[in-house]
Amino acid sequence: MSEDKVTSRQGFAIGGGLMFGTGLGFFMIPYLGGTAVVGGIIAGLGAGLLTAAFMKNKL
Structure with a gap:
């Protein structure tokens, strides 16, 4: 698998951040x-992207 592909867990992190941010909004x-x-929404997307980026090896 290529290094630049988004895994499903990273997708869940981004989606979860979006849902959290929308609910908070x-x-x-x-x-x-x-x-x-x-x-x-912007804050949630940022949180999800940061989680996916920094936890790349863990997710």
Whole structure:
């Protein structure tokens, strides 16, 4: 398998980060308004990508 392919566990890390960020964004709507969802998605995607990148050998 090539080194630059994304494994299924890395995909789950990215997807989990997106779901977490989206949920967090929806939770923060009453406090921050509609932009909270976009910020939550971006933060969740960043967290998922960081997890997938730094845990590459573990996932």
